[in-house]
Amino acid sequence: MAKLDFSPIADTTRRAEIVGLLRRAILTGRLEPGQKLNELRISEQMRVSRAPLREAMRELVQEGILTSIPYAGTFVINVTAKDIDDAYSLNKVLDEFAIERTWPLRDQRFFDELDRRHAAVKQATRDLDTTRQIETALQLHGLIHEWADNSVLLETWQRLTSRLQMYFALHQRARNEPVPAVDAHETYVRLLKGSDMRAAQRHAKDHIDLDFEELLAYARGLEQRGSKGAGADRAGRPKGG
Amino acid sequence: MAKLDFSPIADTTRRAEIVGLLRRAILTGRLEPGQKLNELRISEQMRVSRAPLREAMRELVQEGILTSIPYAGTFVINVTAKDIDDAYSLNKVLDEFAIERTWPLRDQRFFDELDRRHAAVKQATRDLDTTRQIETALQLHGLIHEWADNSVLLETWQRLTSRLQMYFALHQRARNEPVPAVDAHETYVRLLKGSDMRAAQRHAKDHIDLDFEELLAYARGLEQRGSKGAGADRAGRPKGG
DNA sequence: GACAAGCAGATTGTCGACAATCTAACAAGA
């Protein structure tokens, strides 16, 4: 008998579908921070009833990219510079841990997957597709968390990633210019293939710091603009993360 | 005018109420791992409709203590020894980070709160209230995460805590004997008040290891029993975390 | 003009009923 590995079939509930649509809209910046999600309007647009939509929104609230106030509404979380700082400082700790755990588990499949994801980033960069570039870069960095064989770590990192992706998307959207084509991940990949674990850990920290400072400056700019006039609160009442 | 600090009024939605009830039932072990949650039965018992119940369950799924399979049901997560190991190893990393961040922020209010929570643990120990003992001990250890001034860290730790509390409750429930009255947290508190940060970090690791080994052994026992006969899968199909 | 009371309008929270799907038992055929 031929060996066949079937992957699980897709979740075919409307709820799961809605979660995907909403998450994508938020993470790509199509839904802006602070924006209110009108249940009736969205449910009509998606041609579903409010029940599965509300359940989907509840999931995203727990996922940390929406926030809900009873009888007032559900909003996309607001991004403060402190949030970004918090997320990044924790991310460093997680990266260090992930590298340590992944290190002894590296094998040929790991290296192949590393190359595959690295190639995806380079492709997106060539295509000048900034959204995809963010996605693929995060997937590249996510490999160590997937490989570390620690489900809680992976879950934690994925939650963090959601926000980071949102922040980056906003940043890119604001600058609205093609990112430099120079490959910033080259060293990262090389070190992960090498034999000096400490060096890899150090680089993960330093490299991420680079993008981080830019992002932080952008967020601070947003807050200043927001505080001296009508800010990003598009409708209803806003709320911090 | 007298200074009055009002705390936010309670969430008065049925959904929030249900979340609390279910979470408590799971974390205290009244709902066992693998057990299926029948929506109709629970909604009738709580005298609510299925809509808010389902939304509440969706939240707990994202919180990580329930797991859902479309058209099959929602189940309390199963506890494997690996899950516990994963959670604990990550917890150590987070503790280390939390202590580092909390250290320069310690003040009189911190020390007071530390003493208050420590007293609560000792009270629960005297009362032989094991459930409360677990709760208060986790709250004591949670202080450094609350004080670290990092919202993402706090949120992550709270998610971890949910599971740890569940594991501990199961453990205690299984042993069903009063825990030793000796105060294991004395040193921890003392070190957090001292001036040697590294020592505090080291102790947090070592101390937790103690309880951990016991818990791990218990979980391994559960798995062995489970694999050679009818395990904890009470109804429907079980599923790993 | 300032301020409280009251009244729409809109939006969220909840309900009861129906549709889609799964599970298990049973019958039919090789």
Place this chain on the structure above:
DNA sequence: TCTTGTTAGATTGTCGACAATCTGCTTGTC
């Protein structure tokens, strides 16, 4: 006996309607 098709019951997923709550405006009063 094993496999396959069918059916009934139970459970989950979804829908449309109603109740509760909030927001902003209007009205009336001082």
